[in-house]
Amino acid sequence: MSKLFEPTSVGGIPLSNRIAMAPLTRNRSPGAVPNDLNIEYYRQRATAGLIISEGTAITHQAQGYADVPGLYKSEAIEGWKKVTDAVHQAGGKIVTQIWHVGRISHTSLQPENGKPVAPSSIAAKSKTYVLNADGSGAFVETSEPRALETAELPGIIEDYRKAARAAVEAGFDGVEIHAANGYLLEQFMRTNSNQRTDEYGGSIENRIRLTLEVVEAVIKEIGADKTGIRISPTTPANDVSDPDPKAVYTALVEALAKHDLAFVHVIEGATGGPRDVLPFDWKALKAAYRHAGGKGAWIVNNGYDRASAIEAVDSGYADLVAFGRPFIANPDLVRRLKENAALNPLDQATLYGGGAQGYTSYPALA
Ligand SMILES: Cc1cc2nc3c(=O)[nH]c(=O)nc-3n(C[C@H](O)[C@H](O)[C@H](O)COP(=O)(O)O)c2cc1C
Numbered sequence: 001m002s003k004l005f006e007p008t009s010v011g012g013i014p015l016s017n018r019i020a021m022a023p024l025t026r027n028r029s030p031g032a033v034p035n036d037l038n039i040e041y042y043r044q045r046a047t048a049g050l051i052i053s054e055g056t057a058i059t060h061q062a063q064g065y066a067d068v069p070g071l072y073k074s075e076a077i078e079g080w081k082k083v084t085d086a087v088h089q090a091g092g093k094i095v096t097q098i099w100h101v102g103r104i105s106h107t108s109l110q111p112e113n114g115k116p117v118a119p120s121s122i123a124a125k126s127k128t129y130v131l132n133a134d135g136s137g138a139f140v141e142t143s144e145p146r147a148l149e150t151a152e153l154p155g156i157i158e159d160y161r162k163a164a165r166a167a168v169e170a171g172f173d174g175v176e177i178h179a180a181n182g183y184l185l186e187q188f189m190r191t192n193s194n195q196r197t198d199e200y201g202g203s204i205e206n207r208i209r210l211t212l213e214v215v216e217a218v219i220k221e222i223g224a225d226k227t228g229i230r231i232s233p234t235t236p237a238n239d240v241s242d243p244d245p246k247a248v249y250t251a252l253v254e255a256l257a258k259h260d261l262a263f264v265h266v267i268e269g270a271t272g273g274p275r276d277v278l279p280f281d282w283k284a285l286k287a288a289y290r291h292a293g294g295k296g297a298w299i300v301n302n303g304y305d306r307a308s309a310i311e312a313v314d315s316g317y318a319d320l321v322a323f324g325r326p327f328i329a330n331p332d333l334v335r336r337l338k339e340n341a342a343l344n345p346l347d348q349a350t351l352y353g354g355g356a357q358g359y360t361s362y363p364a365l366a
Helices: 036-044 074-089 150-169 184-189 209-222 245-256 282-291 306-314 325-329 333-338
Strands: 008-010 013-015 019-021 050-057 094-099 127-131 137-141 174-179 227-231 263-267 297-301 320-323
Touching: 019 333, 036 074, 074 094, 074 150, 094 150, 150 174, 150 209, 174 184, 174 209, 184 209, 209 227, 209 245, 227 245, 245 282, 263 282, 282 297, 306 320, 320 325
Parallel strands: 019 050, 019 320, 050 094, 094 174, 174 227, 227 263, 263 297, 297 320
Antiparallel strands: 008 013, 127 137
16 A cells, blocks of 8 residues: 555644645635535545645735635634534544735725735736626636835735634644745746845845745744645746746745745646646755755645656655645545545536535545
8 A cells, every 4th residue: 555545744733644635716605704515515525634725815905716715804714613623523634725816816806996916016917706796707807916015015924924823713723825826925936926126026035035924924823833835836827937946946945944844835837737837856846945954744736646646655755745626526535546446527617616516516436
């Protein structure tokens, strides 16, 4: 039997196997509050070693898509409590992905219909998901953002700190700081979205500063053993690019190594697309982290299947493998991988928004 199916621990969290459920936005929490359907969805998937919740907005401003959950109001914390209780009762563990979308938003989703915020006032060539007046969903161009003032950044860091506290109150086993997929923290790290001239723009040291300050604030609030981070060094998702991802992300993981993080979660390649979108030495990135003293679990993701996941863990390269789309369609993915059983196909039409169909309706094995 592969080590993939053996227990381990991440930070202080004991896990029953090395399979993680990747964060998956499903746009089924109207009012930003988790509901009964969300409870059932996560409960069904509790045999994952570690569930990483869908991206969860740290503030109203941090929100970029219709009907995503938040952590910034008491009803949402109450709703999440029921989710984390259900997962724990079913023997699972769950952290939440704390999320600020930056420029990947639309004025209709923002407080007082204001502009989304970003490192620089450069619109992303990207789409977001909003609701029409009749309640149907639609993909629309993201709005032009305004550049955050330097004096506003301590407030953004404070928003992450508060969300981390709210996550613990809601019963989560920890948090994953979302620094991937072209959202706020990655917008600061990449050159095409960051043209600042203050100490948060220009050099690599400056561009990774906000991410590191968020990590430090979250660690101080809830402890490094409850704190993880997600990165995507080569993804073009949401229109981010950089001439030298190797230099940026080596500097980042070396700085992260100074903290006793629970985990580092790496999306290898274009998120949900080709793993080799740009040449990149993933093993060297991990080696740089370990060489700098980093002890957190190394979680890998993007296009893994049973064979490549087993190889990644048994070879010692990865500590855990995160599955995204396979977990949408297979609530009992761990059992299916263990038994080498067939997987349910994914229904693309029900990914974003809607009800139980394509959400809690996928069958488990008898
Ligand atoms: C419907 C859907 C929603 C997603 N939502 C998120 C999200 O909220 N946060 C995030 O970091 N990645 C998100 N992703 C990316 C996945 O976590 C994952 O990186 C991607 O699906 C590749 O893994 P896979 O090949 O196992 O599916 C999403 C992907 C899909 C298909």
